[in-house]
Amino acid sequence: DAKTTQPPSMDCAEGRAANLPCNHSTISGNEYVYWYRQIHSQGPQYIIHGLKNNETNEMASLIITEDRKSSTLILPHATLRDTAVYYCIVRGDFGNEKLTFGTGTRLTIIP
Amino acid sequence: EAGVAQSPRYKIIEKRQSVAFWCNPISGHATLYWYQQILGQGPKLLIQFQNNGVVDDSQLPKDRFSAERLKGVDSTLKIQPAKLEDSAVYLCASSIIAGGLGYNEQFFGPGTRLTVL
Numbered sequence: 003d004a005k006t007t008q009p010p011s012m013d014c015a016e017g018r019a020a021n022l023p024c025n026h027s028t029i030s031g032n033e034y035v036y037w038y039r040q041i042h043s044q045g046p047q048y049i050i051h052g053l054k055n056n057e058t059n060e061m062a063s064l065i066i067t068e069d070r071k072s073s074t075l076i077l078p079h080a081t082l083r084d085t086a087v088y089y090c091i092v093r094g095d096f097g098n099e100k101l102t103f104g105t106g107t108r109l110t111i112i113p
Numbered sequence: 114e115a116g117v118a119q120s121p122r123y124k125i126i127e128k129r130q131s132v133a134f135w136c137n138p139i140s141g142h143a144t145l146y147w148y149q150q151i152l153g154q155g156p157k158l159l160i161q162f163q164n165n166g167v168v169d170d171s172q173l174p175k176d177r178f179s180a181e182r183l184k185g186v187d188s189t190l191k192i193q194p195a196k197l198e199d200s201a202v203y204l205c206a207s208s209i210i211a212g213g214l215g216y217n218e219q220f221f222g223p224g225t226r227l228t229v230l
Contacts, residue, residue, distance in 0.1 A: 046219075
């Protein structure tokens, strides 16, 4: 069972920052937060992951609350190519590395 | 770097027929995964291999599904006999290793879309 809760859909204007929330209130101390996205007719693509610190890479930023019960994925300047389903996943470590996908958030970038 | 290759991309069969899917992971990736993605849902892990050994097949319907990874490289997933509810996209993914200190990016192939009539 997925351990995360995400809104089913969101819209964002092109060029604006897209902020995708995720609740993971039952996360345990050794579990990571992963984000993947799936563009139509493609396989999922890794975006970013974190444990407790905020993370940034060339694709996105990940903000994790201090209590680690929720996080936000930020796409700083959304483009039409960012239209996809975004999955927030809690993943364990050493012996519990399985990715359990929920239904994700369908993000639509509006021109 | 070549990605995960899968074939065929599309397959249409009638119920009770058999079907097989093929996956070639990224070179050097020890771990290979097969997922089933039903329309409107996220991918569901069917089986995970570490080299040519099975790590997790707890969600594989073993009465009709089978998978193998001979020589620890390519893998095939078979369904025999197929049912209507098997209509889905079958995704293959690979990663360098399983687990490790948190980082374990899985690289996904484009998937095979199966339609069972």
